[in-house]
Amino acid sequence: MVMTTSELTGVTVGPEDDAQLLQRQIRDHLLLNFTDLADFRDRDIPVVVRGDGCYVIDSSGRRFIDGISGLFCSNLGHGYGAEIGAAAQRQLSELVFTPSWYLTHPGTARLAARLAGLAAPLGLDRVFLTSGGGESVEAAWKLARQWHAARGEPQRRKAISRNLAYHGTSLGALSFTGLADIRHPFEPLPIPVAFIAETDAYRHPAAQGGDETAFTAALLAEVERVIEWEGPDQVAMLIAEPVQNSGGSFTPPIGYWQGLRELCDRYGILLVADETITAFGRVGEWFASIRYGIEPDLLTFAKGATAGHAPLGGVLIGPKVAEPFVSGEVIYQHGLTFGGHPLTTAVASAALDVYEREGVLDNVRALEPYLRDRLAELRRIPLVGDVRGAGFFWAVELVRDRDTRERFSAEDADWLLRGVLSEAMDELGLLCRLDDRGEPVIQLSPPLVADRALLDRMVAIVGEALERASAALANR
Numbered sequence: 001m002v003m004t005t006s007e008l009t010g011v012t013v014g015p016e017d018d019a020q021l022l023q024r025q026i027r028d029h030l031l032l033n034f035t036d037l038a039d040f041r042d043r044d045i046p047v048v049v050r051g052d053g054c055y056v057i058d059s060s061g062r063r064f065i066d067g068i069s070g071l072f073c074s075n076l077g078h079g080y081g082a083e084i085g086a087a088a089q090r091q092l093s094e095l096v097f098t099p100s101w102y103l104t105h106p107g108t109a110r111l112a113a114r115l116a117g118l119a120a121p122l123g124l125d126r127v128f129l130t131s132g133g134g135e136s137v138e139a140a141w142k143l144a145r146q147w148h149a150a151r152g153e154p155q156r157r158k159a160i161s162r163n164l165a166y167h168g169t170s171l172g173a174l175s176f177t178g179l180a181d182i183r184h185p186f187e188p189l190p191i192p193v194a195f196i197a198e199t200d201a202y203r204h205p206a207a208q209g210g211d212e213t214a215f216t217a218a219l220l221a222e223v224e225r226v227i228e229w230e231g232p233d234q235v236a237m238l239i240a241e242p243v244q245n246s247g248g249s250f251t252p253p254i255g256y257w258q259g260l261r262e263l264c265d266r267y268g269i270l271l272v273a274d275e276t277i278t279a280f281g282r283v284g285e286w287f288a289s290i291r292y293g294i295e296p297d298l299l300t301f302a303k304g305a306t307a308g309h310a311p312l313g314g315v316l317i318g319p320k321v322a323e324p325f326v327s328g329e330v331i332y333q334h335g336l337t338f339g340g341h342p343l344t345t346a347v348a349s350a351a352l353d354v355y356e357r358e359g360v361l362d363n364v365r366a367l368e369p370y371l372r373d374r375l376a377e378l379r380r381i382p383l384v385g386d387v388r389g390a391g392f393f394w395a396v397e398l399v400r401d402r403d404t405r406e407r408f409s410a411e412d413a414d415w416l417l418r419g420v421l422s423e424a425m426d427e428l429g430l431l432c433r434l435d436d437r438g439e440p441v442i443q444l445s446p447p448l449v450a451d452r453a454l455l456d457r458m459v460a461i462v463g464e465a466l467e468r469a470s471a472a473l474a475n476r
Protein backbone atom coordinates (compact mmCIF):
# COMPACT_ATOMS: atom_id res chain seq x y z
CA MET A 1 0.00 0.00 0.00
CA VAL A 2 1.47 3.37 -1.01
CA MET A 3 0.81 6.07 1.55
CA THR A 4 0.60 9.65 0.33
CA THR A 5 1.63 12.27 2.82
CA SER A 6 1.33 15.95 2.16
CA GLU A 7 4.82 17.39 2.13
CA LEU A 8 3.55 20.69 3.38
CA THR A 9 1.60 19.57 6.43
CA GLY A 10 2.69 16.02 7.13
CA VAL A 11 -0.97 14.91 7.12
CA THR A 12 -1.54 11.54 5.50
CA VAL A 13 -4.09 11.97 2.72
CA GLY A 14 -4.02 8.73 0.77
CA PRO A 15 -4.47 6.21 -0.62
CA GLU A 16 -8.08 7.12 -1.25
CA ASP A 17 -9.43 3.60 -0.86
CA ASP A 18 -8.04 2.96 2.61
CA ALA A 19 -11.23 2.78 4.69
CA GLN A 20 -9.49 3.04 8.05
CA LEU A 21 -7.55 6.07 6.96
CA LEU A 22 -10.76 7.70 5.75
CA GLN A 23 -12.34 7.15 9.15
CA ARG A 24 -9.35 8.73 10.87
CA GLN A 25 -9.42 11.71 8.53
CA ILE A 26 -13.11 12.26 9.24
CA ARG A 27 -12.77 11.87 12.99
CA ASP A 28 -9.62 13.96 13.27
CA HIS A 29 -10.28 16.71 10.75
CA LEU A 30 -13.95 17.11 9.87
CA LEU A 31 -16.99 18.54 11.61
CA LEU A 32 -20.19 17.07 10.25
CA ASN A 33 -23.63 18.76 10.04
CA PHE A 34 -26.03 18.02 12.93
CA THR A 35 -24.25 14.74 13.74
CA ASP A 36 -24.28 13.05 17.14
CA LEU A 37 -20.86 11.42 17.14
CA ALA A 38 -21.94 9.22 20.05
CA ASP A 39 -23.90 7.25 17.43
CA PHE A 40 -20.57 6.31 15.84
CA ARG A 41 -18.55 5.27 18.86
CA ASP A 42 -18.68 1.63 17.87
CA ARG A 43 -19.12 1.85 14.14
CA ASP A 44 -17.76 3.64 11.13
CA ILE A 45 -19.14 6.93 9.89
CA PRO A 46 -20.72 6.10 6.53
CA VAL A 47 -18.80 7.29 3.50
CA VAL A 48 -20.57 7.45 0.15
CA VAL A 49 -18.14 7.13 -2.71
CA ARG A 50 -20.16 6.67 -5.88
CA GLY A 51 -23.63 7.01 -7.37
CA ASP A 52 -25.31 4.72 -9.86
CA GLY A 53 -28.75 5.73 -11.10
CA CYS A 54 -31.00 5.80 -8.03
CA TYR A 55 -28.37 4.04 -5.90
CA VAL A 56 -25.31 5.18 -3.99
CA ILE A 57 -22.37 2.98 -3.08
CA ASP A 58 -20.41 3.26 0.15
CA SER A 59 -16.71 2.85 0.81
CA SER A 60 -17.12 -0.85 1.53
CA GLY A 61 -18.86 -1.38 -1.81
CA ARG A 62 -22.41 -1.74 -0.43
CA ARG A 63 -25.30 -0.36 -2.48
CA PHE A 64 -28.11 1.73 -1.01
CA ILE A 65 -31.25 3.10 -2.62
CA ASP A 66 -30.94 6.89 -2.48
CA GLY A 67 -34.37 7.11 -0.87
CA ILE A 68 -34.05 10.73 0.23
CA SER A 69 -32.28 12.02 -2.92
CA GLY A 70 -29.23 12.88 -0.83
CA LEU A 71 -31.10 15.60 0.97
CA PHE A 72 -33.97 16.26 -1.45
CA CYS A 73 -31.32 17.25 -4.00
CA SER A 74 -30.42 14.46 -6.43
CA ASN A 75 -33.76 14.63 -8.24
CA LEU A 76 -32.17 13.16 -11.39
CA GLY A 77 -30.37 10.43 -9.50
CA HIS A 78 -26.71 9.85 -10.26
CA GLY A 79 -26.81 9.03 -13.95
CA TYR A 80 -26.41 12.47 -15.53
CA GLY A 81 -23.24 13.68 -13.83
CA ALA A 82 -21.12 13.26 -16.94
CA GLU A 83 -23.52 15.22 -19.17
CA ILE A 84 -24.05 17.99 -16.64
CA GLY A 85 -20.36 17.96 -15.77
CA ALA A 86 -19.52 18.52 -19.45
CA ALA A 87 -21.64 21.68 -19.40
CA ALA A 88 -19.74 22.79 -16.28
CA GLN A 89 -16.44 22.08 -18.00
CA ARG A 90 -17.45 24.06 -21.10
CA GLN A 91 -18.39 27.01 -18.91
CA LEU A 92 -15.17 26.92 -16.90
CA SER A 93 -13.05 26.73 -20.01
CA GLU A 94 -14.76 29.91 -21.25
CA LEU A 95 -15.02 31.91 -18.05
CA VAL A 96 -14.18 30.86 -14.51
CA PHE A 97 -15.97 33.55 -12.59
CA THR A 98 -17.65 36.86 -12.71
CA PRO A 99 -19.92 38.30 -10.04
CA SER A 100 -23.49 39.42 -10.76
CA TRP A 101 -22.78 42.87 -9.40
CA TYR A 102 -23.03 45.75 -11.87
CA LEU A 103 -22.41 43.14 -14.56
CA THR A 104 -23.21 39.51 -15.21
CA HIS A 105 -22.69 36.89 -17.92
CA PRO A 106 -24.77 35.10 -20.55
CA GLY A 107 -25.31 31.85 -18.62
CA THR A 108 -26.88 33.68 -15.70
CA ALA A 109 -29.06 35.81 -17.95
CA ARG A 110 -30.24 32.74 -19.85
CA LEU A 111 -31.02 30.86 -16.65
CA ALA A 112 -32.97 33.84 -15.27
CA ALA A 113 -35.11 33.96 -18.41
CA ARG A 114 -35.64 30.20 -18.29
CA LEU A 115 -36.71 30.24 -14.65
CA ALA A 116 -39.08 33.13 -15.37
CA GLY A 117 -40.60 30.99 -18.11
CA LEU A 118 -41.12 28.06 -15.75
CA ALA A 119 -42.64 30.37 -13.12
CA ALA A 120 -44.87 32.19 -15.66
CA PRO A 121 -48.04 30.47 -14.36
CA LEU A 122 -47.27 32.12 -11.01
CA GLY A 123 -46.54 35.54 -12.48
CA LEU A 124 -43.02 35.51 -11.04
CA ASP A 125 -40.70 36.79 -13.76
CA ARG A 126 -37.49 37.85 -12.05
CA VAL A 127 -34.89 36.00 -10.01
CA PHE A 128 -32.19 36.78 -7.48
CA LEU A 129 -29.67 33.93 -7.33
CA THR A 130 -28.01 32.50 -4.23
CA SER A 131 -26.11 29.36 -3.25
CA GLY A 132 -28.83 27.57 -1.29
CA GLY A 133 -32.12 27.52 0.58
CA GLY A 134 -31.29 29.50 3.72
CA GLU A 135 -29.63 32.24 1.69
CA SER A 136 -32.74 32.42 -0.47
CA VAL A 137 -34.97 32.78 2.58
CA GLU A 138 -32.81 35.62 3.88
CA ALA A 139 -32.80 37.24 0.44
CA ALA A 140 -36.61 37.09 0.47
CA TRP A 141 -36.70 38.68 3.92
CA LYS A 142 -34.51 41.57 2.77
CA LEU A 143 -36.68 42.09 -0.31
CA ALA A 144 -39.75 42.16 1.93
CA ARG A 145 -38.22 44.63 4.41
CA GLN A 146 -36.99 47.01 1.72
CA TRP A 147 -40.22 46.74 -0.25
CA HIS A 148 -42.28 47.75 2.76
CA ALA A 149 -39.83 50.56 3.57
CA ALA A 150 -40.11 51.85 0.01
CA ARG A 151 -43.88 52.00 0.49
CA GLY A 152 -43.51 54.00 3.67
CA GLU A 153 -43.80 51.10 6.12
CA PRO A 154 -40.31 50.52 7.55
CA GLN A 155 -41.90 49.45 10.84
CA ARG A 156 -42.90 46.08 9.37
CA ARG A 157 -40.14 44.13 11.10
CA LYS A 158 -41.88 40.91 12.12
CA ALA A 159 -42.59 37.67 10.32
CA ILE A 160 -44.86 34.67 10.68
CA SER A 161 -43.71 31.12 10.13
CA ARG A 162 -44.93 27.64 11.10
CA ASN A 163 -44.15 25.31 13.97
CA LEU A 164 -41.51 22.69 13.22
CA ALA A 165 -40.72 24.28 9.85
CA TYR A 166 -37.08 24.27 8.73
CA HIS A 167 -36.04 27.31 6.73
CA GLY A 168 -32.27 27.16 7.21
CA THR A 169 -29.64 27.64 9.89
CA SER A 170 -27.79 30.88 9.24
CA LEU A 171 -28.99 33.36 11.84
CA GLY A 172 -31.52 35.15 9.64
CA ALA A 173 -32.99 31.98 8.21
CA LEU A 174 -32.88 30.32 11.62
CA SER A 175 -35.22 33.02 12.90
CA PHE A 176 -37.94 31.50 10.68
CA THR A 177 -37.13 27.93 11.71
CA GLY A 178 -39.59 26.52 14.24
CA LEU A 179 -37.37 23.89 15.83
CA ALA A 180 -36.42 24.50 19.46
CA ASP A 181 -33.24 22.41 19.58
CA ILE A 182 -31.51 24.23 16.78
CA ARG A 183 -32.78 27.70 17.77
CA HIS A 184 -32.09 27.70 21.49
CA PRO A 185 -28.26 27.76 21.44
CA PHE A 186 -28.37 30.93 19.33
CA GLU A 187 -31.19 32.94 20.84
CA PRO A 188 -32.00 35.76 20.77
CA LEU A 189 -32.35 35.56 17.01
CA PRO A 190 -32.32 38.73 14.91
CA ILE A 191 -35.78 38.57 13.35
CA PRO A 192 -38.91 38.51 15.52
CA VAL A 193 -41.03 35.63 14.26
CA ALA A 194 -44.38 34.32 15.52
CA PHE A 195 -45.21 30.69 14.84
CA ILE A 196 -48.52 29.26 13.66
CA ALA A 197 -49.71 25.65 13.40
CA GLU A 198 -48.31 23.27 10.84
CA THR A 199 -50.98 21.66 8.63
CA ASP A 200 -50.98 18.38 10.53
CA ALA A 201 -54.29 16.76 9.59
CA TYR A 202 -53.38 13.66 11.59
CA ARG A 203 -53.06 15.45 14.94
CA HIS A 204 -54.59 18.92 14.81
CA PRO A 205 -57.76 18.85 16.94
CA ALA A 206 -59.80 20.67 14.26
CA ALA A 207 -59.00 17.96 11.72
CA GLN A 208 -60.30 15.08 13.78
CA GLY A 209 -63.89 15.30 12.54
CA GLY A 210 -62.68 14.64 9.00
CA ASP A 211 -64.08 17.96 7.73
CA GLU A 212 -61.24 19.47 5.73
CA THR A 213 -62.94 22.83 5.33
CA ALA A 214 -63.37 23.14 9.09
CA PHE A 215 -59.69 22.28 9.53
CA THR A 216 -58.71 25.02 7.09
CA ALA A 217 -60.99 27.50 8.82
CA ALA A 218 -59.42 26.72 12.21
CA LEU A 219 -55.88 27.11 10.82
CA LEU A 220 -56.72 30.42 9.16
CA ALA A 221 -58.48 31.72 12.26
CA GLU A 222 -55.26 31.14 14.18
CA VAL A 223 -53.23 32.95 11.51
CA GLU A 224 -55.54 35.95 11.76
CA ARG A 225 -55.35 35.92 15.57
CA VAL A 226 -51.56 35.93 15.39
CA ILE A 227 -51.52 38.78 12.87
CA GLU A 228 -53.85 40.81 15.09
CA TRP A 229 -51.76 40.04 18.16
CA GLU A 230 -48.45 40.95 16.49
CA GLY A 231 -49.95 44.11 15.05
CA PRO A 232 -51.14 43.99 11.42
CA ASP A 233 -48.92 46.93 10.46
CA GLN A 234 -45.86 45.29 12.05
CA VAL A 235 -45.74 42.10 9.99
CA ALA A 236 -43.61 42.07 6.83
CA MET A 237 -44.03 38.52 5.58
CA LEU A 238 -45.49 35.10 6.16
CA ILE A 239 -43.36 32.18 5.08
CA ALA A 240 -44.41 28.54 4.66
CA GLU A 241 -43.64 25.50 2.54
CA PRO A 242 -46.37 24.25 0.21
CA VAL A 243 -45.70 20.78 1.64
CA GLN A 244 -43.87 21.07 4.96
CA ASN A 245 -40.93 18.73 5.25
CA SER A 246 -40.04 18.89 8.91
CA GLY A 247 -42.61 16.95 10.91
CA GLY A 248 -43.21 14.78 7.84
CA SER A 249 -44.66 15.94 4.51
CA PHE A 250 -47.65 17.96 5.74
CA THR A 251 -49.80 18.77 2.71
CA PRO A 252 -52.11 21.80 2.76
CA PRO A 253 -55.83 21.25 3.34
CA ILE A 254 -58.23 22.57 0.75
CA GLY A 255 -58.42 26.36 0.57
CA TYR A 256 -55.54 26.88 3.01
CA TRP A 257 -53.17 28.79 0.73
CA GLN A 258 -56.02 30.74 -0.82
CA GLY A 259 -56.95 31.77 2.72
CA LEU A 260 -53.37 32.78 3.48
CA ARG A 261 -53.34 34.87 0.30
CA GLU A 262 -56.53 36.58 1.33
CA LEU A 263 -55.25 37.34 4.85
CA CYS A 264 -51.92 38.62 3.53
CA ASP A 265 -53.73 40.91 1.08
CA ARG A 266 -56.05 42.16 3.79
CA TYR A 267 -53.19 43.03 6.15
CA GLY A 268 -50.58 44.12 3.59
CA ILE A 269 -48.24 41.19 4.31
CA LEU A 270 -46.05 39.52 1.68
CA LEU A 271 -46.64 35.81 1.19
CA VAL A 272 -43.51 33.68 0.68
CA ALA A 273 -43.62 30.08 -0.51
CA ASP A 274 -40.42 28.32 0.55
CA GLU A 275 -39.99 25.76 -2.21
CA THR A 276 -36.42 24.81 -1.33
CA ILE A 277 -37.53 21.19 -1.51
CA THR A 278 -40.74 21.26 -3.51
CA ALA A 279 -39.58 23.20 -6.58
CA PHE A 280 -38.39 21.33 -9.68
CA GLY A 281 -40.69 18.37 -9.74
CA ARG A 282 -40.79 16.97 -6.22
CA VAL A 283 -44.60 17.05 -6.30
CA GLY A 284 -44.99 16.72 -10.07
CA GLU A 285 -44.91 20.39 -11.15
CA TRP A 286 -42.05 22.81 -11.66
CA PHE A 287 -43.30 24.49 -8.51
CA ALA A 288 -45.64 23.09 -5.88
CA SER A 289 -47.31 26.52 -5.94
CA ILE A 290 -48.65 25.59 -9.38
CA ARG A 291 -50.11 22.34 -8.09
CA TYR A 292 -51.81 23.92 -5.09
CA GLY A 293 -52.95 27.16 -6.73
CA ILE A 294 -50.68 29.23 -4.48
CA GLU A 295 -50.07 32.86 -5.48
CA PRO A 296 -46.89 33.79 -3.62
CA ASP A 297 -45.31 37.22 -3.76
CA LEU A 298 -41.91 35.56 -3.42
CA LEU A 299 -40.84 31.98 -3.98
CA THR A 300 -37.58 30.52 -2.69
CA PHE A 301 -35.93 27.50 -4.29
CA ALA A 302 -32.61 25.61 -4.18
CA LYS A 303 -31.69 21.90 -4.13
CA GLY A 304 -33.54 20.59 -7.22
CA ALA A 305 -32.58 23.61 -9.36
CA THR A 306 -29.33 21.84 -10.20
CA ALA A 307 -30.60 18.43 -9.07
CA GLY A 308 -27.80 18.56 -6.52
CA HIS A 309 -25.00 18.88 -9.08
CA ALA A 310 -23.94 22.30 -7.75
CA PRO A 311 -25.04 24.70 -5.00
CA LEU A 312 -27.55 27.14 -6.45
CA GLY A 313 -30.73 28.63 -5.07
CA GLY A 314 -32.75 31.76 -5.57
CA VAL A 315 -35.82 33.87 -4.98
CA LEU A 316 -38.42 34.34 -7.69
CA ILE A 317 -40.06 37.73 -7.58
CA GLY A 318 -43.19 39.13 -9.21
CA PRO A 319 -43.58 42.63 -10.69
CA LYS A 320 -45.35 43.98 -7.58
CA VAL A 321 -42.38 43.35 -5.29
CA ALA A 322 -39.75 44.03 -7.95
CA GLU A 323 -41.16 47.45 -8.82
CA PRO A 324 -39.22 49.73 -6.41
CA PHE A 325 -36.00 47.84 -7.14
CA VAL A 326 -36.24 47.91 -10.92
CA SER A 327 -37.67 51.40 -11.21
CA GLY A 328 -34.47 52.80 -9.74
CA GLU A 329 -36.22 53.99 -6.59
CA VAL A 330 -34.37 51.61 -4.26
CA ILE A 331 -31.14 49.63 -4.46
CA TYR A 332 -31.49 46.08 -3.17
CA GLN A 333 -28.94 46.18 -0.34
CA HIS A 334 -27.91 42.60 -0.63
CA GLY A 335 -25.42 40.50 -2.56
CA LEU A 336 -23.50 37.24 -2.51
CA THR A 337 -20.15 36.61 -4.18
CA PHE A 338 -21.31 33.27 -5.53
CA GLY A 339 -24.88 34.27 -6.44
CA GLY A 340 -25.19 33.61 -10.16
CA HIS A 341 -21.78 31.89 -10.37
CA PRO A 342 -21.16 30.92 -14.02
CA LEU A 343 -20.49 27.32 -13.01
CA THR A 344 -23.70 26.86 -11.05
CA THR A 345 -25.90 28.57 -13.63
CA ALA A 346 -24.42 26.41 -16.40
CA VAL A 347 -25.10 23.36 -14.27
CA ALA A 348 -28.68 24.46 -13.54
CA SER A 349 -29.36 24.99 -17.25
CA ALA A 350 -27.93 21.56 -18.09
CA ALA A 351 -30.00 19.98 -15.32
CA LEU A 352 -33.15 21.67 -16.63
CA ASP A 353 -32.35 20.24 -20.07
CA VAL A 354 -32.37 16.77 -18.53
CA TYR A 355 -35.58 17.41 -16.57
CA GLU A 356 -37.30 18.44 -19.81
CA ARG A 357 -35.81 15.86 -22.15
CA GLU A 358 -36.44 12.92 -19.82
CA GLY A 359 -39.99 13.96 -18.94
CA VAL A 360 -39.10 13.89 -15.25
CA LEU A 361 -42.24 15.71 -14.09
CA ASP A 362 -44.38 13.31 -16.13
CA ASN A 363 -42.69 10.41 -14.38
CA VAL A 364 -43.59 11.81 -10.96
CA ARG A 365 -47.18 12.50 -12.02
CA ALA A 366 -47.57 9.04 -13.54
CA LEU A 367 -46.11 7.20 -10.56
CA GLU A 368 -47.53 9.25 -7.68
CA PRO A 369 -50.74 7.19 -7.41
CA TYR A 370 -48.72 3.98 -7.54
CA LEU A 371 -46.30 5.13 -4.84
CA ARG A 372 -49.19 6.39 -2.71
CA ASP A 373 -50.97 3.02 -2.94
CA ARG A 374 -47.84 1.02 -2.24
CA LEU A 375 -47.04 3.15 0.80
CA ALA A 376 -50.64 2.85 1.99
CA GLU A 377 -50.09 -0.91 2.20
CA LEU A 378 -47.70 -0.22 5.08
CA ARG A 379 -50.74 0.57 7.19
CA ARG A 380 -51.02 -3.18 7.70
CA ILE A 381 -48.23 -2.76 10.28
CA PRO A 382 -49.72 -1.58 13.61
CA LEU A 383 -46.79 0.75 14.19
CA VAL A 384 -47.86 2.91 11.24
CA GLY A 385 -50.16 5.73 12.30
CA ASP A 386 -50.22 7.87 9.19
CA VAL A 387 -48.90 7.88 5.64
CA ARG A 388 -48.95 11.30 3.98
CA GLY A 389 -47.37 13.33 1.24
CA ALA A 390 -47.55 14.10 -2.46
CA GLY A 391 -45.54 13.41 -5.59
CA PHE A 392 -42.30 11.74 -4.55
CA PHE A 393 -42.35 13.41 -1.11
CA TRP A 394 -43.74 11.12 1.62
CA ALA A 395 -43.64 10.44 5.33
CA VAL A 396 -44.73 7.51 7.46
CA GLU A 397 -45.59 8.49 11.04
CA LEU A 398 -45.04 5.89 13.75
CA VAL A 399 -47.29 5.54 16.80
CA ARG A 400 -47.37 3.40 19.90
CA ASP A 401 -51.09 2.75 19.55
CA ARG A 402 -52.80 3.27 16.25
CA ASP A 403 -56.34 3.36 17.64
CA THR A 404 -55.65 6.10 20.15
CA ARG A 405 -52.80 7.71 18.16
CA GLU A 406 -50.73 7.45 21.33
CA ARG A 407 -47.28 8.89 20.80
CA PHE A 408 -43.99 7.21 21.55
CA SER A 409 -42.04 8.69 24.46
CA ALA A 410 -38.96 10.62 23.36
CA GLU A 411 -36.81 7.78 24.68
CA ASP A 412 -38.73 5.11 22.78
CA ALA A 413 -38.78 7.16 19.60
CA ASP A 414 -35.02 7.53 19.84
CA TRP A 415 -34.55 3.81 20.37
CA LEU A 416 -36.89 3.00 17.50
CA LEU A 417 -35.39 5.40 14.96
CA ARG A 418 -31.72 5.54 15.83
CA GLY A 419 -31.50 2.01 17.10
CA VAL A 420 -33.77 -0.50 15.43
CA LEU A 421 -34.88 1.18 12.21
CA SER A 422 -31.56 2.75 11.39
CA GLU A 423 -29.84 -0.62 11.71
CA ALA A 424 -32.50 -2.37 9.63
CA MET A 425 -32.38 0.23 6.83
CA ASP A 426 -28.63 0.01 6.80
CA GLU A 427 -28.68 -3.76 6.53
CA LEU A 428 -31.44 -3.78 3.91
CA GLY A 429 -29.82 -1.07 1.81
CA LEU A 430 -31.98 2.05 2.00
CA LEU A 431 -30.93 5.62 2.73
CA CYS A 432 -33.93 7.50 4.05
CA ARG A 433 -34.54 10.04 6.80
CA LEU A 434 -35.55 8.87 10.25
CA ASP A 435 -36.68 12.04 11.91
CA ASP A 436 -38.11 12.86 15.30
CA ARG A 437 -38.06 16.63 15.23
CA GLY A 438 -41.84 16.29 15.44
CA GLU A 439 -43.39 12.85 15.90
CA PRO A 440 -41.18 9.99 14.68
CA VAL A 441 -41.38 9.68 10.90
CA ILE A 442 -39.70 7.79 8.11
CA GLN A 443 -39.19 10.26 5.28
CA LEU A 444 -38.99 9.06 1.70
CA SER A 445 -38.11 11.25 -1.26
CA PRO A 446 -36.52 9.13 -3.98
CA PRO A 447 -34.99 10.59 -7.13
CA LEU A 448 -37.69 11.79 -9.51
CA VAL A 449 -36.39 9.44 -12.20
CA ALA A 450 -37.14 6.35 -10.09
CA ASP A 451 -39.22 3.69 -11.83
CA ARG A 452 -41.81 1.30 -10.40
CA ALA A 453 -39.26 -1.40 -9.64
CA LEU A 454 -37.16 1.01 -7.60
CA LEU A 455 -40.22 2.30 -5.71
CA ASP A 456 -41.31 -1.29 -5.06
CA ARG A 457 -37.91 -2.16 -3.64
CA MET A 458 -37.88 0.96 -1.47
CA VAL A 459 -41.34 0.30 -0.03
CA ALA A 460 -40.52 -3.38 0.52
CA ILE A 461 -37.45 -2.41 2.55
CA VAL A 462 -39.47 0.04 4.65
CA GLY A 463 -42.06 -2.70 5.24
CA GLU A 464 -39.42 -5.23 6.28
CA ALA A 465 -37.73 -2.71 8.58
CA LEU A 466 -41.07 -1.86 10.20
CA GLU A 467 -41.87 -5.56 10.72
CA ARG A 468 -38.52 -5.94 12.47
CA ALA A 469 -39.23 -2.84 14.57
CA SER A 470 -42.64 -4.24 15.58
CA ALA A 471 -41.02 -7.50 16.67
CA ALA A 472 -38.33 -5.64 18.61
CA LEU A 473 -40.98 -3.51 20.29
CA ALA A 474 -42.97 -6.57 21.30
CA ASN A 475 -39.85 -8.06 22.93
CA ARG A 476 -38.72 -4.87 24.61
Ligand SMILES: Cc1ncc(COP(=O)(O)O)c(C=O)c1O
Binding pocket: 131, 132, 133, 134, 135, 137, 166, 167, 168, 169, 241, 245, 274, 275, 276, 277, 302
Ligand atom coordinates in the same frame (compact mmCIF):
# COMPACT_ATOMS: atom_id res chain seq x y z
C1 LIG B 1 -37.79 24.39 3.20
C2 LIG B 1 -36.34 24.66 3.39
N1 LIG B 1 -35.90 25.93 3.44
C3 LIG B 1 -34.61 26.21 3.62
C4 LIG B 1 -33.67 25.21 3.75
C5 LIG B 1 -32.22 25.56 3.94
O1 LIG B 1 -31.50 25.24 2.81
P1 LIG B 1 -29.90 25.26 2.84
O2 LIG B 1 -29.47 24.11 3.69
O3 LIG B 1 -29.53 25.11 1.39
O4 LIG B 1 -29.50 26.58 3.39
C6 LIG B 1 -34.08 23.88 3.69
C7 LIG B 1 -33.09 22.79 3.80
O5 LIG B 1 -33.39 21.63 3.80
C8 LIG B 1 -35.45 23.59 3.51
O6 LIG B 1 -35.88 22.34 3.46
